[in-house]
Amino acid sequence: MSNKNDTERREASQQDVREAVKTILTYIGENPDREGLLETPDRILRSFEDLYSGYAIKPESVLKTFKDGSEEVDEMILQRNIPFFSMCEHHMLPFFGVAHVAYVPESRIVGLSKLARLVEVFARRLQVQERMTTQITGSLMRTLSPRGAACVIQASHLCMFQRGIKKHHSDTITSSLKGCFRNAETRAEFLELIKLDGIHTII
Numbered sequence: 001m002s003n004k005n006d007t008e009r010r011e012a013s014q015q016d017v018r019e020a021v022k023t024i025l026t027y028i029g030e031n032p033d034r035e036g037l038l039e040t041p042d043r044i045l046r047s048f049e050d051l052y053s054g055y056a057i058k059p060e061s062v063l064k065t066f067k068d069g070s071e072e073v074d075e076m077i078l079q080r081n082i083p084f085f086s087m088c089e090h091h092m093l094p095f096f097g098v099a100h101v102a103y104v105p106e107s108r109i110v111g112l113s114k115l116a117r118l119v120e121v122f123a124r125r126l127q128v129q130e131r132m133t134t135q136i137t138g139s140l141m142r143t144l145s146p147r148g149a150a151c152v153i154q155a156s157h158l159c160m161f162q163r164g165i166k167k168h169h170s171d172t173i174t175s176s177l178k179g180c181f182r183n184a185e186t187r188a189e190f191l192e193l194i195k196l197d198g199i200h201t202i203i
């Protein structure tokens, strides 16, 4: 019964979104009833399922941990240049770039693909880059209890390129260093390995 109510509620709210898109189309000077725009509210609704799919996923659920069978692993594990697209919460415009994610395990490790999955979970929400960066290290710290976790994100924001101050080729770098990454030696090793020298934009 509650499932039926949930479905009805969801359908009603989807209808509200379609109406809201039509209102916006009219506001910007368009005719929402012209042929090319008839399916646009539906398309936007479908694109939201993808762009904002991260809200429905618990970060811990993608971080399946396991113990390394052989010897103790206590060296840095780093996944570099994980590409992502996200949406800025101020303007609902895209920002995109790469994330570098590292941790030094205590006893448990995760499959390498899971670091990229974690980035996706947080990218597919409305974000500010700083929060996304600390959410990634925070999840690793909570779920793996590692010796430390680090994340650096290098991204370009369309709200700065396409509108507002219109500064192309300017990128934003944010970092979050937790646990042993606060030690000078580990931090230096991490920064050396990710070598932030290029601008990772596609524009």
Ligand SMILES: Nc1nc2c(ncn2[C@@H]2O[C@H](COP(=O)(O)OP(=O)(O)OP(=O)(O)O)[C@@H](O)[C@H]2O)c(=O)[nH]1
Binding pocket: 088, 089, 090, 127, 128, 129, 130, 157, 159, 160, 164, 165
């Ligand atoms: N700290 C941070 N700021 C962001 C991010 N994405 C966008 N912004 C900034 O959010 C700010 C919003 O500023 P406001 O003055 O409230 O809005 P605005 O008038 O649209 O700002 P302008 O972009 O300067 O035209 C801008 O400076 C954006 O560059 C982000 O991920 N982190």
Ligand SMILES: [Zn+2]
Binding pocket: 088, 089, 090, 091, 092, 093, 157, 159, 160
């Ligand atoms: Zn913005």
